[in-house]
Amino acid sequence: MKLSQFTTTISVFYTLLFFAPLSAQEQTLSLKDAMKLAVERNPTFRNALVDEQISTEKANEAGTRYYPRLTGTLDGRYNTQLPTSIIPGRVFNERLGDTLLKTQFGTNWNMTAALDLTQPILDLSISAEVAAAKASQNLASANTEKAKNDLKLTIARAYYTVLLNQEKLRQAEANLVRIENFYNDVQAKFQNANALKTDRSKAYLNFSNAALTLKKVQDAVRISLANLASQLNWEGSPENLRLTDRLDALFSADTTFVNRSLNGALESRADAKAELAQREVNVQNLARLRNQNLPTVSGYGYLGTQGLTNDLSKLVFYPLSYLGVRVSVPLADWFTRTPALQQQAYQLDKSENNLRNLRQTTTYELLNTQSTLKNAYSSIRIQKENVAIAEEVVATATSRFKQGQAAQQEVLEAESTLRDTQLNYLQALYDALVAKLDWEKANGML
Secondary structure (H helix, E strand, O other): OOHHHHHHHHHHHHHHHHHOOOOOOOEEEOHHHHHHHHHHHOHHHHHHHHHHHHHHHHHHHHHHHHOOEEEEEEEEEEOOOOOEEEEEHHHOOHHHOOOEEEEEOOOOEEEEEEEEEEEEEEOHHHHHHHHHHHHHHHHHHHHHHHHHHHHHHHHHHHHHHHHHHHHHHHHHHHHHHHHHHHHHHHHHHHHOOOOOHHHHHHHHHHHHHHHHHHHHHHHHHHHHHHHHHHHHOOOOOHHHEEEOOOHHHOOOOOOOOOOOOHHHHHHHOHHHHHHHHHHHHHHHHHHHHHHOOOOEEEEEEEEEEEEEEOOHHHOOEEEEEEEEEEEEOOOOOHHHHHHHHHHHHHHHHHHHHHHHHHHHHHHHHHHHHHHHHHHHHHHHHHHHHHHHHHHHHHHHHHHHHHOOOOOHHHHHHHHHHHHHHHHHHHHHHHHHHHHHHHHHHHHOOO
């Protein structure tokens, strides 16, 4: 295949890959759209929402523990053998004294219909359980917020990676065309006996390497698109995703990057909110275990009727009802609850340690991410200037080569420098965007 045909084939592939007409299955995505789509589709985040809903229902369930419990019962029984009872003989005749007599009495049929009511009056363990369930609900909400922030970070990094590779692809395409033109110039000089065969071979090797670079970048684009599609739970082909943003258009004009105070950052950070919620869960669980050792008071009532007969056609019902108050005092539960209480106390200690560690980590992250971000923005400015200089050097070297005023090696070195500076500039753009994400996360601004 001739070089011109090879270049044309790559150009057609590039056009089909990125500029083909949109089909019904294709999706154009800005960064904002991608984050919205991920929130709607990402299975891991959807599970976080389900966990939050489950915790809400558990809190509702705990709140019903103080509601009265009413049970209705219907019971029908046929006694195939009447029960035997032992009765002192004096019941029938004093002369029988302590003689025990066996007797069977009762009816063949026994029917019961009743309502049984129980109402907690004082049970501090229920109050503690309600508080613990509410704390768990708050923890689930905090975990959902944290999961959403983590998802936004993941989507942004994946989106930026696709943009980076697409920019690299555009540059690789342009570089290949320019290098092919240079090779054609060397080839013409060789045919006119104005260049050595080794010069032509070096020019061809330069072109071949540029073509290989283009192929690698094409693969990188496909892989990064596949990663983004996976995070979005996109069911179509990843190559049908069309990103509308560009790396250099995603930067804010504001470059001051003023940090929040440490307390302000901790109040806003999703991970800090989740850790605080976890500590509250441990506090309430400890209170719940302690309150289970306290006495409880409950009221109960029974309203029923009982039918006793040997002949169902002559069944007669007799009413039965009572009210009562029950006081329950745990007498030996502390032996089994002490280890559970100690375990929960240790969990609370862990939460306190995690919060102290998070405070120290946040202090460092605020300083580090701010410094990294400022350096990244400075690097962008420098690398952009380097690209402009390298482009000018290539243009000058190429022009001088055509006029016979420069050696081929000068052009090859200028081309190599340009490719390096282009890649450095793109990497600086990507690094700055990622650094801004890290800085926003440290400050609780996501």
